[in-house]
Amino acid sequence: xxxxxxxxxxxxxxTLQVPTGGFVAVLGPNGAGKTTxxxxxxxxxxxxxxxxxxxxxxxxxxxxxxxxxxxxxxHSTLLYSHLSAAENLYFYGRLYDVGNLPLRIESVLExxxxxxxxxxxxxxxxRGMQQRLAIARAILHEPALLFFDxxxxxxxxxxxxxxxxxLRRLRDERRTIFLITHNFEQGLDLADRVVIxxxxxxxxxxxTASLRGADFKKLYLQKVEG
Amino acid sequence: xFWRKVGVLVWKDLLLEFRSKQMISSMLIFxxxxxxxxxxxxxxxxxxxxxxLPGIIWVAFxxxxxxxxxxxxxxxxxxxxxxxxxxxxxxxxAIYVAxxxxxxxxxxxTEIVSFPLFLVFFNYHLQASxxxxxxxxxxxxxxxxxxxxxxxxxxSNTRMSEILLPLMVFPVMVPVLxxxxxxxxxxxxxxxxxxxxxxxxxxxxxxxxxxAVAYVLFDYCLEV
Numbered sequence: 001x002x003x004x005x006x007x008x009x010x011x012x013x014x015t016l017q018v019p020t021g022g023f024v025a026v027l028g029p030n031g032a033g034k035t036t037x038x039x040x041x042x043x044x045x046x047x048x049x050x051x052x053x054x055x056x057x058x059x060x061x062x063x064x065x066x067x068x069x070x071x072x073x074x075h076s077t078l079l080y081s082h083l084s085a086a087e088n089l090y091f092y093g094r095l096y097d098v099g100n101l102p103l104r105i106e107s108v109l110e111x112x113x114x115x116x117x118x119x120x121x122x123x124x125x126x127r128g129m130q131q132r133l134a135i136a137r138a139i140l141h142e143p144a145l146l147f148f149d150x151x152x153x154x155x156x157x158x159x160x161x162x163x164x165x166x167l168r169r170l171r172d173e174r175r176t177i178f179l180i181t182h183n184f185e186q187g188l189d190l191a192d193r194v195v196i197x198x199x200x201x202x203x204x205x206x207x208t209a210s211l212r213g214a215d216f217k218k219l220y221l222q223k224v225e226g
Numbered sequence: 227x228f229w230r231k232v233g234v235l236v237w238k239d240l241l242l243e244f245r246s247k248q249m250i251s252s253m254l255i256f257x258x259x260x261x262x263x264x265x266x267x268x269x270x271x272x273x274x275x276x277x278x279l280p281g282i283i284w285v286a287f288x289x290x291x292x293x294x295x296x297x298x299x300x301x302x303x304x305x306x307x308x309x310x311x312x313x314x315x316x317x318x319x320a321i322y323v324a325x326x327x328x329x330x331x332x333x334x335x336t337e338i339v340s341f342p343l344f345l346v347f348f349n350y351h352l353q354a355s356x357x358x359x360x361x362x363x364x365x366x367x368x369x370x371x372x373x374x375x376x377x378x379x380x381x382s383n384t385r386m387s388e389i390l391l392p393l394m395v396f397p398v399m400v401p402v403l404x405x406x407x408x409x410x411x412x413x414x415x416x417x418x419x420x421x422x423x424x425x426x427x428x429x430x431x432x433x434x435x436x437x438a439v440a441y442v443l444f445d446y447c448l449e450v
Contacts, residue, residue, distance in 0.1 A: 044312060064315035078310030080238070080301070082245040094234040095314040121245070137310075 001050025003036055003200075010036045011047070011200045018193070020055070020144075021174030025187030025208075028197035029224050034180045035075070037197065038147050041178065042072050054145065068096055071143035073151045077134040081123035085114055085133050088122060089140055096141035108136040113162050127154040135166055146170060149180045164190070184217060196223045231316045235324030240331070242301055249297040249332055253290040257340035260286040265347040275348065280410040283344050284403060287363075288370055290340075291333045292392050295374040298329055299382035308382075312448060322375065322444040326437075329371045337363060353416035362413060362422065365429035366406030372433060373398050376440035379447050405429045 003011040011033045018024055028034050039045040041052060043059055043066065052059040059066055072078075079088050086105055093101040109115045112132040122130060131154050138146065151163055167190050170177055181187050187194060188208050194216075196204035203223045211219075243249050264282050268275040302308040311321055341363075345352055352359075377394045381387040396403075409425035419426075 042313065044309070064317065067313065068315040070313065072313055074306065074309060076306035076309065078307055078313075079305050080242055080307055081304060082242050083238075087241065091234065091238045092310065092314070095231065095311075095316055097315075 001040065001047035001052065003033070003040060003045065004048040009200055011040070014050075014197075014200070014202055016195065016202065016205070018176060018178075020176055021171075022193060023171050023177045023191045024179070024193045024195055025191035026178060026180045026195050026197060027182070027184065027187060027220060031199075032197040032224075033200040034197055035149055036200075038072075038074075038149050038178065038180055042070050042147050043067060068141065069144045071138040071141065071146045073134055073138045073146075073148045075149060075153070077122075077130045078137065079122045079130060079133060082121060084119045084121050085109060085125075085136075086118045088133065089137060092137050093140055098141050104140060108140050109133075111139075111162075111166060112136045113158075128156050128159045131155055132159055132162060135163060139166065139170070143175070145176045147178045147180075150182070151179070152181060152183055152186065184220065188216060196220060198224050228317055228320055231320045232324045232327065235311075235316075235321060236327050236331075239298075239301075239324065239328035243328075243332065246301075249294045250335060252293050252297075253332065253336040254339060256290045256293055257286045257336055258343065260289070261340065261343050261347050268348075270347070270349045276350065276415075277411070279344065279348055279350060280414055281407050283341065283410065284366070284407050286340060286344075287333070287337055287367065288396075288399065288403065289392075290336050291329075291367075291370055291374060292395060294329060294332045294336075295371075295378040295395070296388050296391055298325055298375065299378050300387075303382060308448070318445045318448055319441050321448075322379070322441060325375045325379070326371055329375050330367060333367050333371055337367065350414070352414065355413065355419065358419045358422065358426075359410065359413045362406060362409040362426065362429070365426060365433055366402055366410075369402040369406075369429060369433045369436060370395075370399060372437045372440055373402075376436075376444060376447065379444065401432055402429065405432070 001011065001014055002009060014037065026034050026037065036045065040047050054066055054069070057066070083091070089105045089108065090101065093105065098104050106115070109118060112135050114129065114132055114136065117125070117129065122133065125133065131151070135151065152160060155163060167177065171190065179187060179191060188211060191208055193207050194204065194211065195202055260282070299308070302311065312318065344350070374395050377398070378391055381391040381394060384390055405425040405428045409422040409429070412422050
């Protein structure tokens with residue numbers, strides 16, 4: 001697919017195929033088109049040319065059943081500051097028709113370590129706590145397809161461990177995951193495939209099994225410097 | 227399903243406003259200021275004042291309403307919450323219907339509080355049939371909110387949304403304002419419903435047309 005804004009191509013002839021349960025780390029320098037790719041794949045933006053297929057079905061943004069299968073962590077938390085943690089999750093849970101919602105809210109808050117902040121307004125949370133709550137929001141409806149856009153931003157070491165725990169659980173449950181990150185180590189450690197974008201094009205697309213940390217850093221620099 | 231989602235979205239808007247009290251307080255304060263300033267500027271016992279009062283009332287309602295409309299999408303821009311709504315399995319027109327409903331509730335509450343204050347401060351003896359007056363205010367407010375919510379969503383994508391919104395809303399609102407002020411004026415001076423029937427029909431038709439147009443175009447408006 002291709003995405004153009006005006007005459008400028010943000011993504012050019014990008015072709016990716018990810019099997020169900022695949023974990024793809026998307027790397028690339030700033031401005032490479034990673035977030036645009038995520039927005040197109042999560043059905044927020046239509047491509048200018050080409051098509052997105054999810055589970056073999058052409059993805060239509062207007063199809064609510066398909067959007068119910070998608071969870072997104074973006075740069076922003078997508079949370080209402082004046083509502084409490086539980087109220088935010090309750091609101092999103094009702095939008096996604098989550099069954100047994102009170103129990104599910106308790107469960108996800110426990111998983112991200114915010115069980116004791118159930119009734120606290122989000123505006124009183126630190127950046128890291130808000131990001132953890134954003135993770136809880138994204139996994140609340142147990143989506144089959146997850147997009148994480150720089151999820152490590154603003155997280156302390158404890159929160160990074162929590163996020164990695166969530167990512168491992170989701171990977172073990174065979175959910176399909178796209179992780180956009182600048183952190184090679186995390187990407188290589190968790191993903192089974194690495195994609196490098198440069199100026200809107202895929203310049204590298206390989207399984208992680210054959211890649212080693214130190215070598216990969218050199219390879220990455222070669223790829224992004226052209 | 228559609229209306230249940232609308233209900234959830236309205237519940238969220240009401241809860242947010244109950245917590246922050248940003249929108250309703252600014253709308254009420256603005257209305258109160260208009261009442262006080264005009265009450266001092268004009269002599270309430272003069273006939274001219276009684277004649278211009280319906281216009282002053284609608285100035286207060288619509289300008290206070292614009293303050294509310296500006297906030298309606300500003301709360302969704304904080305933390306990119308609008309993105310969260312667009313990602314959710316919700317028909318995007320449900321977002322529009324919910325916003326129209328919440329804005330109508332907030333504007334209606336402001337009107338319920340400020341209208342009696344107008345009558346008191348301007349020493350006005352209401353001769354109108356209350357039912358027809360309420361219907362006029364209902365239709366006028368619905369038209370204002372239907373157009374205003376759509377344009378507020380459009381303006382919220384710009385950096386100067388608070389300046390841009392009134393500039394876009396009021397030209398489009400001219401038919402509603404003329405019809406609402408004329409009908410209110412006739413009813414408040416003791417006119418019967420037959421005298422305002424044509425104005426009410428105009429308000430009704432305007433409401434239907436603009437609700438339908440905004441309903442159809444709202445999806446594209448969010449993509450801008």
